[in-house]
Amino acid sequence: MALNPVIGKLVSKRVVLASASPRRQEILANAGLRFEVVPSWFKETLEKSSFAAPYEYAVETAKQKALEVANRMHLKHLRTPDVVIGADTIVTIEEQILEKPVDKQDAYKMLSRLSGKEHSVFTGVAIVHCSSKDNRLETEVTDFYEETKVKFAELSEELLWDYIHSGEPMDKAGGYGIQALGGMLVEYVHGDFLNVVGFPLNRFCKKLAELYYPPPKHTIHHIKHDSIPSVETFEISSDGECNSSDNTSCKSAKKQNSSEIICTSGKCRNGNGNYNVSMDSQNGVKENTTQFPTKLLQLLDGFKASKALFVSSKLKIFDLLKEKGAMSSVDVANQVKASVCGTERLLDACTALGLLEKNHQGYSNAELANLYLVSDSESSLYNFVLYCNDRLWPLYTHLELAVKEGTSQNHCTLGKKEEDLFQDFCYQSTEMKQRFMSAMHSIAKVTARDVASAFDLSQFRVVCDLGGCTGALAYELVEIYPEMKVTVFDLPDVVTNVSSFQPSGQNTTQVFFSSGDFFKDNLPEADLYILSRVLHDWSEEKIHTLLSKLSVCKPGSALLVAETVLDEKRTCPARAVLQSLTMTEGKQRSGLEYQQLLEKYGFTNVQIKITGNLLDVILCIKKMSTH
Numbered sequence: 001m002a003l004n005p006v007i008g009k010l011v012s013k014r015v016v017l018a019s020a021s022p023r024r025q026e027i028l029a030n031a032g033l034r035f036e037v038v039p040s041w042f043k044e045t046l047e048k049s050s051f052a053a054p055y056e057y058a059v060e061t062a063k064q065k066a067l068e069v070a071n072r073m074h075l076k077h078l079r080t081p082d083v084v085i086g087a088d089t090i091v092t093i094e095e096q097i098l099e100k101p102v103d104k105q106d107a108y109k110m111l112s113r114l115s116g117k118e119h120s121v122f123t124g125v126a127i128v129h130c131s132s133k134d135n136r137l138e139t140e141v142t143d144f145y146e147e148t149k150v151k152f153a154e155l156s157e158e159l160l161w162d163y164i165h166s167g168e169p170m171d172k173a174g175g176y177g178i179q180a181l182g183g184m185l186v187e188y189v190h191g192d193f194l195n196v197v198g199f200p201l202n203r204f205c206k207k208l209a210e211l212y213y214p215p216p217k218h219t220i221h222h223i224k225h226d227s228i229p230s231v232e233t234f235e236i237s238s239d240g241e242c243n244s245s246d247n248t249s250c251k252s253a254k255k256q257n258s259s260e261i262i263c264t265s266g267k268c269r270n271g272n273g274n275y276n277v278s279m280d281s282q283n284g285v286k287e288n289t290t291q292f293p294t295k296l297l298q299l300l301d302g303f304k305a306s307k308a309l310f311v312s313s314k315l316k317i318f319d320l321l322k323e324k325g326a327m328s329s330v331d332v333a334n335q336v337k338a339s340v341c342g343t344e345r346l347l348d349a350c351t352a353l354g355l356l357e358k359n360h361q362g363y364s365n366a367e368l369a370n371l372y373l374v375s376d377s378e379s380s381l382y383n384f385v386l387y388c389n390d391r392l393w394p395l396y397t398h399l400e401l402a403v404k405e406g407t408s409q410n411h412c413t414l415g416k417k418e419e420d421l422f423q424d425f426c427y428q429s430t431e432m433k434q435r436f437m438s439a440m441h442s443i444a445k446v447t448a449r450d451v452a453s454a455f456d457l458s459q460f461r462v463v464c465d466l467g468g469c470t471g472a473l474a475y476e477l478v479e480i481y482p483e484m485k486v487t488v489f490d491l492p493d494v495v496t497n498v499s500s501f502q503p504s505g506q507n508t509t510q511v512f513f514s515s516g517d518f519f520k521d522n523l524p525e526a527d528l529y530i531l532s533r534v535l536h537d538w539s540e541e542k543i544h545t546l547l548s549k550l551s552v553c554k555p556g557s558a559l560l561v562a563e564t565v566l567d568e569k570r571t572c573p574a575r576a577v578l579q580s581l582t583m584t585e586g587k588q589r590s591g592l593e594y595q596q597l598l599e600k601y602g603f604t605n606v607q608i609k610i611t612g613n614l615l616d617v618i619l620c621i622k623k624m625s626t627h
């Protein structure tokens, strides 16, 4: 099935998934959709009895989730998305709607009701197209639902409780996860499996096809009602865009009268760079099957791609092209004082990687480069790219030794031990300090929105960001929550150098800097403490010191932790697992491990939001004293 063209229609749009569900994020990401995750704050409390049918409840909830995010982004974040997707999954049995269980007893009630019977799973989906007119948000909602029937086997009490104690039921509609242990409870599934997991991908693609490819009047191919069109059909009815990333390898020819685009080589490269081999099946419909070990090749080439990115950033090629517009390789080579042949190869490599574009005028920045690689762009990752090159690359070249010895190779690459890194290495000279802070600043800026908006933090007025470095997150917080005052607590060496990172044109009076060492000194009073990208860096002993200090904060105050949270198998997301490779002292943790760690220090109500982006967010509350 050729999904890329429908999903591809969303490529140039700012797509937001208004859902904290990691399953929805995974389903859509696997389908090739690029999106930002902004979990909805809409409380799922609509009056169920006011809906004539259960699916209407799911559809309305999905709609409200998406609209809440669209409105919040428009009003509070001042960023109007193009498309917001919301979804809600419910289970119905004997006219009753089951959502996520509130506790183990509730899970028990739900699962014993489902035992031995067939039930329906409905997922309501809303696709909200947004635009801004005279600063007002305008929305156009498309919604639908999908039903799947599931039959459970008879469940013994023992099995049922074993399953409940696994912890799996708690964040899942109906109290089970069909994609994991819950699959063992299921006798049969009639309908879309992914719909049960939380997102009806097939119907979603059909809806997109309906929206973006309404059937044209005179075409040779007839799009079967309720089907996802094949590649050929898309291109007939589309605006002529070629979805192939490599137009030259796919010779397009227009057939008279039908505007059909055919691939004469029989081999087309799709948007992911995969080769799809077209095969005629008996009914003449072309099918594509991927036959190449593309994933392996991508892994083999990964280091070359990283280095090409590092070198072009170091040579400031993206800055140059931003300033001057399209340039020839000769001109670029002269400007960056490099050889013409070497520069041309590098520019072509960057083009192949999608960082540059090449046409008869020369090379210019792709949008991605303008947004993130130009050194003074609003969301620049330039300094982080340099940090990856200068600091991380040498570490990974010692990976074999790191694996054999079980140590990070900081002592080889920097001549420093892990525990001395922050004080000694990162801040050893003014230049090093500035470079390290710039790298942390750039990554904090691009993650700040996710961290600040994962939960509704409006009830907290006095906030302390421990190790908050340049204040990137603090400034984002006061932007979203105007009543908030945030103190950034960091080492004296950091605090004396923050002035160059202050955002211009923003009210900065609510952000304060206080210097100290969070392992040794008293922490400022606050009703919300933040530890963003801190815990994974430190040994158990250091974490004990820090969390012990926080554990005496006033009851009712909260702690927000931002980290990449591993799945329970500890193998996902790959980015975090790869980062672990060079750690000795610190470590990445799963959701359960974070929960247990925080509970050990008296924090309760641990809520985890998986954002699907770089940082996930955990919020917990200091237990009220029982006396």
Ligand SMILES: O=c1[nH]cc([C@@H]2O[C@H](COP(=O)(O)OP(=O)(O)OP(=O)(O)O)[C@@H](O)[C@H]2O)c(=O)[nH]1
Pocket: 018, 019, 020, 021, 022, 023, 024, 039, 040, 044, 065, 087, 088, 089, 090, 100, 171, 172, 173, 176, 177, 178, 179, 182, 196, 197, 198, 199
């Ligand atoms: O077999 C499975 N059934 C259901 C699920 C997961 O259950 C939840 C359903 O809850 P809801 O639709 O309210 O979505 P949330 O997780 O609360 O996220 P939102 O932010 O979108 O409200 C959903 O996560 C399903 O994926 C499952 O995993 N397996």
